[in-house]
Amino acid sequence: MRYLFRRFQRLVVVMVSVTFLTFLLVNVLPGDVAYEMAGMDSSEEEVQAIRDELGLDRNVVLRYLDWAGGILTGDWGASFINKEEVWHALAQRFPVSLELMLLAQLIALSLAVPMGLISAYRPGGRADRVIGTLAFASVSMPSFMTAILLIFFFSLHLGWLPATGYEPLSAGLWENLRPMILPALALGLVEWTVLMRTLRAEMIGVLQENYIALARAKGMSDARILLVHALRPSSFSMITLLGLQVGRLMGGSIIIEQIFGIPGIGRLLVHAVNTRDFIMIQGCVTLFAIAFVTANFLVDIAYAWLDPRVRLERARG
Amino acid sequence: MSEPLLTVENQRTAFATGRGLVRAVDGVSFTLERGRTLGVVGESGSGKSVLSRSIMRLLPPNARSSGEVRLGGRDLTAMSEKALRALRGPEISIVFQDPMTSLNPVMTIGAQIGEVLTRHLGMSRKAAKARSVELLASVGLPQPDVRVDQHPHQLSGGMRQRVAIAIAIACEPALLIADEPTTALDVTVQAEILDLLARQQAERNMAMILITHDMGVVAGRCDDVAVMYAGRIVEQASTEDLFRDTRMPYTSALLASIPRLDDPPHRKLEAIAGRPPDLIHPPAGCAFSPRCRYADDLCRSQPPALEDAGRGHRFACWRPMTMEAAE
Ligand SMILES: Nc1ncnc2c1ncn2[C@@H]1O[C@H](COP(=O)(O)OP(=O)(O)OP(=O)(O)O)[C@@H](O)[C@H]1O
Numbered sequence: 276m277r278y279l280f281r282r283f284q285r286l287v288v289v290m291v292s293v294t295f296l297t298f299l300l301v302n303v304l305p306g307d308v309a310y311e312m313a314g315m316d317s318s319e320e321e322v323q324a325i326r327d328e329l330g331l332d333r334n335v336v337l338r339y340l341d342w343a344g345g346i347l348t349g350d351w352g353a354s355f356i357n358k359e360e361v362w363h364a365l366a367q368r369f370p371v372s373l374e375l376m377l378l379a380q381l382i383a384l385s386l387a388v389p390m391g392l393i394s395a396y397r398p399g400g401r402a403d404r405v406i407g408t409l410a411f412a413s414v415s416m417p418s419f420m421t422a423i424l425l426i427f428f429f430s431l432h433l434g435w436l437p438a439t440g441y442e443p444l445s446a447g448l449w450e451n452l453r454p455m456i457l458p459a460l461a462l463g464l465v466e467w468t469v470l471m472r473t474l475r476a477e478m479i480g481v482l483q484e485n486y487i488a489l490a491r492a493k494g495m496s497d498a499r500i501l502l503v504h505a506l507r508p509s510s511f512s513m514i515t516l517l518g519l520q521v522g523r524l525m526g527g528s529i530i531i532e533q534i535f536g537i538p539g540i541g542r543l544l545v546h547a548v549n550t551r552d553f554i555m556i557q558g559c560v561t562l563f564a565i566a567f568v569t570a571n572f573l574v575d576i577a578y579a580w581l582d583p584r585v586r587l588e589r590a591r592g
Numbered sequence: 593m594s595e596p597l598l599t600v601e602n603q604r605t606a607f608a609t610g611r612g613l614v615r616a617v618d619g620v621s622f623t624l625e626r627g628r629t630l631g632v633v634g635e636s637g638s639g640k641s642v643l644s645r646s647i648m649r650l651l652p653p654n655a656r657s658s659g660e661v662r663l664g665g666r667d668l669t670a671m672s673e674k675a676l677r678a679l680r681g682p683e684i685s686i687v688f689q690d691p692m693t694s695l696n697p698v699m700t701i702g703a704q705i706g707e708v709l710t711r712h713l714g715m716s717r718k719a720a721k722a723r724s725v726e727l728l729a730s731v732g733l734p735q736p737d738v739r740v741d742q743h744p745h746q747l748s749g750g751m752r753q754r755v756a757i758a759i760a761i762a763c764e765p766a767l768l769i770a771d772e773p774t775t776a777l778d779v780t781v782q783a784e785i786l787d788l789l790a791r792q793q794a795e796r797n798m799a800m801i802l803i804t805h806d807m808g809v810v811a812g813r814c815d816d817v818a819v820m821y822a823g824r825i826v827e828q829a830s831t832e833d834l835f836r837d838t839r840m841p842y843t844s845a846l847l848a849s850i851p852r853l854d855d856p857p858h859r860k861l862e863a864i865a866g867r868p869p870d871l872i873h874p875p876a877g878c879a880f881s882p883r884c885r886y887a888d889d890l891c892r893s894q895p896p897a898l899e900d901a902g903r904g905h906r907f908a909c910w911r912p913m914t915m916e917a918a919e
């Protein structure tokens with residue numbers, strides 16, 4: 276119980292600071308939504324009238340409180356530009372971004388875990404050096420570069436996968452996955468290296484432990500020692516990182532959604548920023564913050580599964 | 593006469609380190625018959641653990657090993673890693689010094705015993721679990737049916753060492769190595785664990801190598817005792833002979849460090865003066881000569897060989913002590 280309460284406290288702190296900072300930032304950006312609404316060739320008076328109507332000249336703190344009060348009562352507001360309900364817009368695009376990020380992490384993990392295991396098995400050995408070089412190459416390439424290379428090779432050159440587009444799940448699983456593969460790869464290829472290095476480092480330590488020596492003395496095979504005895508106690512840092520990476524992943528997905536034309540939160544946000552549609556910006560940012568805190572909550576649950584000692588403390592707490 | 597269970601011949605194990613070659617085990621030879629107990633005694637760093645890992649062929653990558661280790665007629669040094677794995681558990685097993693770190697923190701007790709049974713005896717998971725409970729009961733763990741599903745952190749040090757013993761005896765090995773099995777435990781628990789080991793050994797007719805730096809542990813529990821110094825055996829005899837007729841000054845110094853019942857409480861143990869030798873640049877003559885009060889020029893220039901003085905009493909010393917001198 277106390278544990279859940281602490282989690283909730285953290286959620287509130289993250290939410291308030293993130294949303295308020297965004298509010299301030301949008302406020303200091305040159306230009307505002309009134310220009311956008313009034314149209315290209317409108318007079319200064321017309322713009323000012325809209326400003327007055329929306330209360331844009333009021334104190335920024337008061338306006339923030341107004342907005343926050345709305346959120347608390349379940350009213351996320353509506354876009355100034357096209358009057359679309361923020362909540363509705365988010366609900367439509369969030370699953371798209373979520374799918375992209377989950378696929379990206381899945382790709383990152385399925386590269387990081389086997390590579391980390393192989394590297395840690397013989398640190399400094401040939402496999403370790405090859406993997407280290409691969410990791411270095413892929414981390415030194417920003418995700419948009421990877422994206423462009425992937426498009427060039429798999430879409431333009433080989434013609435295997437589409438370069439842009441999105442299909443809903445209702446169009447069929449494969450139809451839905453096909454256009455997601457390249458963008459998820461572009462994101463995942465950046466993220467796997469940190470996960471792999473973290474796992475490798477922790478596992479090298481674990482492999483020195485007495486209980487691993489005992490597993491060897493019990494006649495267990497190397498594969499079993501790595502997978503059954505060493506992997507779980509070596510994953511703590513990697514799992515923590517998995518939660519923290521969600522932040523970076525969201526940043527990355529904004530760019531990737533642009534490049535691949537994926538109608539997710541990232542695209543929604545970029546459009547909202549361009550039009551200074553601050554209600555929509557606030558909505559996107561709030562959702563990002565919720566997603567971040569939730570991801571880290573899930574990490575905590577994974578921790579409890581990984582480490583029975585944590586489970587015990589939890590039961591007591 | 594048939595071949596002894598274990599024959600170690602001229603085993604040398606050195607580690608390549610940045611400072612040079614560490615000669616941790618430097619030409620050790622001995623034999624062990626089925627069902628017998630050999631005590632191996634020596635100060636910290638004398639090579640006892642490296643010797644036990646050399647016997648099990650579980651050495652780190654930087655180790656250089658030579659010599660011969662024969663178990664039941666097979667030369668372990670010539671076997672493939674795969675063949676060795678099949679022996680570890682059913683033929684030879686080990687109990688480590690520190691029960692707090694030798695069990696996997698994220699696996700249940702049952703899983704850690706059970707995997708030995710499924711791996712080596714081909715038991716089903718269910719049968720292995722039932723057998724695990726029996727084994728836990730046989731090593732005197734209370735509530736074995738509850739403990740089997742618990743994790744190591746829910747058990748005390750003494751209980752964990754019982755679990756480690758249950759793991760070690762699960763496949764009824766012919767040889768059990770106990771590497772300082774009680775050093776990390778309370779004095780009262782120590783005696784219990786040693787008694788448990790002795791009982792299991794007698795019941796299953798296992799041979800045992802009991803490693804310790806405490807001569808007191810060895811007395812009464814071992815058939816024979818080998819004393820190690822700087823990676824070598826410097827004296828070996830039946831326990832009785834070794835205590836009664838100590839020949840090597842280092843053994844005598846170790847014996848003097850046993851606390852006696854009639855000692856006043858809290859008497860400081862008589863540590864052996866001087867530091868253990870450098871294993872990278874060992875002394876030219878007898879490795880003990882810098883600390884030995886009988887050392888002379890011969891001792892300092894020529895290493896004494898380990899020689900049999902009759903009745904299997906071996907020692908390496910230029911000026912062996914007589915009974916009177918040991919008094
Ligand atoms: N992997 C290794 N690399 C380098 N040196 C090592 C390695 N393992 C052991 N040594 C060295 O070998 C020597 C013998 O160590 P060992 O662990 O056998 O001593 P021990 O007799 O078991 O002592 P203790 O009573 O403290 O357990 C020590 O000097 C130790 O530092």
Ligand code: SF4
Pocket residue numbers: 840841842878879880881882884885886887888891892896908909910911912
């Ligand atoms: S050989 Fe010499 S130095 Fe070595 S133990 Fe015997 S008397 Fe002491």
Ligand SMILES: [Mg+2]
Pocket residue numbers: 640641642771772
């Ligand atoms: Mg040791």
